[in-house]
Amino acid sequence: MLPAAGSPSSLGMGNSMRLLKHLAAGVSLLLAGQTLAYATTYPVTVTDLANRQVEIPSEPKRIVLQDGRDLFTLALLDRADPFQRIVAWNNIVKRSDPNTWKVFENQWPKTANQATDMKFGDDGDLNLEAVVAARPDLLVFQTRARTSLENAGVAQKLAALKIPVLFVDSDLDPVVNSQKTVTLLGQVLNRENEAKAYIDFYKNRLTKIDAITQEHNKKPLVFVEAKAGQGGASACCFTHGDVYWGKLVQAAGGVNLGSQLLPGATGDVTLETVLGKQPDVYVMTGTQFPGNTSVSPPFGFGESVKLDAIERQLKLLEQRPGFAQLKASQNGRVYGVYHQFYASSWNILAVENLNQAFYPDSANKLDADASLKALFGLTGIKAVPAILYAPAPANR
Amino acid sequence: MTTPIGNVSPEASTYQTRYTHTVWKRTVLLVSLLVIAVVAFIADLIVGSGTLTFGQAMSGLLQPDSVDASTRVILWELRMPMTLMAVLAGTCLALAGLMMQTVLDNPLAEPFTLGISSAAGFGASLALAFNFSLGNALPGFGADLLVTGNAFLFSLLTVGIILLLTRGHVGLQAITLLGIAVHFVFSSLLGLVQYVASVDQLQSIVFWLMGSLLHATWNKVALCAVIAVIAIPVVLVQAWALTALRSFGEQAVVFGIPVKRIRTVMLMLAALLAGAVTSVVGIIGFVGLVAPHVARLLVGEDQRFTIGVTIACGIIFVTLASLASKLIVPGAVLPIGMVTSLIGLPFFIILILRDRRLTSR
Numbered sequence: 001m002l003p004a005a006g007s008p009s010s011l012g013m014g015n016s017m018r019l020l021k022h023l024a025a026g027v028s029l030l031l032a033g034q035t036l037a038y039a040t041t042y043p044v045t046v047t048d049l050a051n052r053q054v055e056i057p058s059e060p061k062r063i064v065l066q067d068g069r070d071l072f073t074l075a076l077l078d079r080a081d082p083f084q085r086i087v088a089w090n091n092i093v094k095r096s097d098p099n100t101w102k103v104f105e106n107q108w109p110k111t112a113n114q115a116t117d118m119k120f121g122d123d124g125d126l127n128l129e130a131v132v133a134a135r136p137d138l139l140v141f142q143t144r145a146r147t148s149l150e151n152a153g154v155a156q157k158l159a160a161l162k163i164p165v166l167f168v169d170s171d172l173d174p175v176v177n178s179q180k181t182v183t184l185l186g187q188v189l190n191r192e193n194e195a196k197a198y199i200d201f202y203k204n205r206l207t208k209i210d211a212i213t214q215e216h217n218k219k220p221l222v223f224v225e226a227k228a229g230q231g232g233a234s235a236c237c238f239t240h241g242d243v244y245w246g247k248l249v250q251a252a253g254g255v256n257l258g259s260q261l262l263p264g265a266t267g268d269v270t271l272e273t274v275l276g277k278q279p280d281v282y283v284m285t286g287t288q289f290p291g292n293t294s295v296s297p298p299f300g301f302g303e304s305v306k307l308d309a310i311e312r313q314l315k316l317l318e319q320r321p322g323f324a325q326l327k328a329s330q331n332g333r334v335y336g337v338y339h340q341f342y343a344s345s346w347n348i349l350a351v352e353n354l355n356q357a358f359y360p361d362s363a364n365k366l367d368a369d370a371s372l373k374a375l376f377g378l379t380g381i382k383a384v385p386a387i388l389y390a391p392a393p394a395n396r
Numbered sequence: 397m398t399t400p401i402g403n404v405s406p407e408a409s410t411y412q413t414r415y416t417h418t419v420w421k422r423t424v425l426l427v428s429l430l431v432i433a434v435v436a437f438i439a440d441l442i443v444g445s446g447t448l449t450f451g452q453a454m455s456g457l458l459q460p461d462s463v464d465a466s467t468r469v470i471l472w473e474l475r476m477p478m479t480l481m482a483v484l485a486g487t488c489l490a491l492a493g494l495m496m497q498t499v500l501d502n503p504l505a506e507p508f509t510l511g512i513s514s515a516a517g518f519g520a521s522l523a524l525a526f527n528f529s530l531g532n533a534l535p536g537f538g539a540d541l542l543v544t545g546n547a548f549l550f551s552l553l554t555v556g557i558i559l560l561l562t563r564g565h566v567g568l569q570a571i572t573l574l575g576i577a578v579h580f581v582f583s584s585l586l587g588l589v590q591y592v593a594s595v596d597q598l599q600s601i602v603f604w605l606m607g608s609l610l611h612a613t614w615n616k617v618a619l620c621a622v623i624a625v626i627a628i629p630v631v632l633v634q635a636w637a638l639t640a641l642r643s644f645g646e647q648a649v650v651f652g653i654p655v656k657r658i659r660t661v662m663l664m665l666a667a668l669l670a671g672a673v674t675s676v677v678g679i680i681g682f683v684g685l686v687a688p689h690v691a692r693l694l695v696g697e698d699q700r701f702t703i704g705v706t707i708a709c710g711i712i713f714v715t716l717a718s719l720a721s722k723l724i725v726p727g728a729v730l731p732i733g734m735v736t737s738l739i740g741l742p743f744f745i746i747l748i749l750r751d752r753r754l755t756s757r
Contacts, residue, residue, distance in 0.1 A: 275474075322473055325469050
């Protein structure tokens with residue numbers, strides 16, 4: 001049983017814990033001389049991803065997340081416990097990918113569910129009273145929601161409340177902006193060392209990926225079917241234009257067919273159009289969407305992620321009418337990747353996997369398993385099994 | 397004032413000739429519209445997403461064995477289910493709209509007046525966001541049919557609720573108002589599901605609501621076709637009764653027409669037709685409301701012709717919309733619900749303006 005809040009034991013525990021933390025912080029400061037250079041001094045004025053100047057008066061301790069997938073970023077920064085600062089949020093991870101949520105929940109069972117799950121979306125439908133009641137000292141929003149938040153008057157009201165609002169981005173221009181987002185949040189949350197460690201890791205991987213792309217004369221034409229099989233096995237093909245997966249494909253050295261076809265961010269194209277273009281590579285993105293409406297390949301993190309289930313769904317999706325005529329399918333160049341990475345600062349893993357799919361002859365120059373392990377090392381998550389990428393079984 | 401009634405005179409034969417002439421004119425009009433519908437159907441099949449040449453498409457349609465497998469698959473597995481679904485959607489929605497307007501005696505009635513669209517949307521969104529499906533209890537309900545099945549069952553539920561509540565006193569106003577109530581109940585619930593859904597789920601729900609023929613498969617086409625094939629003859633058999641109902645309302649009972657029974661049967665059929673289509677392709681507005689009006693502007697209230705012309709107009713609107721949805725932005729497919737209104741509106745507006753000029757003289 002947990003001691004009641006304010007009881008002598010909890011106070012005592014809290015104090016000694018705090019003391020220990022201070023001590024640990026002090027020791028690490030002494031040990032690493034360069035650490036001093038990266039500590040944030042408050043108040044600090046930063047430029048966010050919407051190009052706004054935001055003043056942060058002191059280190060934020062209570063934050064509200066509009067997009068729950070920013071948890072991936074917090075895991076890199078607040079390694080001891082990414083939930084420690086979250087007071088209210090939209091827990092998308094739990095609703096879109098229960099497997100991966102379980103990994104976070106198992107790792108931090110006491111704090112994972114402590115924040116209010118407000119379930120707000122992108123449309124400015126934010127319960128301001130609940131936000132204020134959570135007494136946040138920082139609100140983190142995605143840049144894609146900026147217009148609707150401003151139109152709904154939310155931004156103005158928050159400004160009146162003097163709660164700093166920070167716009168971040170990990171999906172509109174995922175590769176460029178998720179690096180900026182990690183750096184920005186690292187600075188704001190006084191976790192500059194952790195941020196730098198991840199950016200070093202990210203840049204290192206990106207350099208290798210770029211080198212492989214440079215070695216090849218021709219970039220493959222790639223079609224991404226996003227959320228393949230989410231609404232059953234009949235509909236095809238929902239894809240992303242020059243944002244989200246479109247940008248990740250580009251970063252991985254491919255040419256995104258969706259960017260050529262769609263006028264906007266996302267949309268449907270017919271399989272016939274895809275057949276007409278005959279892309280070199282066909283990528284299906286999948287995750288464990290809850291429930292059995294979905295036949296999406298359940299990629300993700302955790303013990304319950306199984307390769308045979310993923311392969312079964314990839315095969316099922318490849319049996320849709322018309323797939324047998326797809327050259328990518330005939331040539332064994334249909335791949336599945338973990339969908340949630342399109343809006344996560346961990347997207348470098350997806351870029352690496354995509355690069356392996358695009359240039360199979362150089363695939364062994366990248367070690368995706370090592371990258372995953374290194375990434376776990378940059379968080380507080382104990383290494384868990386994860387399947388984030390798989391070629392579809394041969395379709396003959 | 398002289399009256400021609402009872403006069404066996406040249407006037408009688410004039411009326412006879414005029415009637416024959418009118419019937420003849422209406423028949424020609426109906427046949428022409430059906431020909432246009434067939435042309436639109438073939439055009440949609442031939443143009444598709446534009447990856448086949450005219451020659452390839454024609455020989456693939458006429459002699460499937462003479463073309464390569466890829467062309468055959470594109471024509472028969474990818475294009476045909478979508479185009480047939482467009483034809484069925486046009487047929488069923490237009491007919492359901494006509495029946496609703498006739499039975500409820502309300503020119504603004506449409507297939508979704510009784511809340512079918514919001515109920516279907518709610519059913520689909522439950523399946524998309526929470527995996528809740530009434531069909532889970534039924535055996536053989538594959539994942540593929542979960543969304544469709546749930547939408548269909550919920551759309552039938554609305555009519556069930558309304559018929560149950562109005563049992564005994566089937567007042568027209570009561571039915572319409574209850575329909576509005578049911579519509580708001582389900583649209584609120586739909587809003588609630590959208591609010592709670594995650595970004596990915598929300599996107600799927602929104603796309604579903606905007607309507608798409610991409611979900612059409614041969615199985616779903618067959619299901620809708622069966623419902624249409626059962627419903628259309630029933631409606632055609634009742635054509636005269638519907639004409640009387642349309643002209644005289646409740647008073648049609650003096651012609652020996654079982655008004656209440658016809659009303660109940662027609663409401664159920666309309667729900668079945670609109671529910672089946674909506675559950676497969678999502679919400680396509682406009683057709684059900686406007687096709688019957690276009691038909692009446694063209695051939696008047698004679699239901700023998702109104703039914704046929706309504707169906708033909710429905711098919712023309714949705715098939716041309718299907719064609720346009722692939723042509724407007726080459727490569728992408730725009731939501732069919734949106735395009736249908738855009739395609740049908742100019743035609744509709746011209747008809748209204750033309751009619752007003754005629755009547756004002």
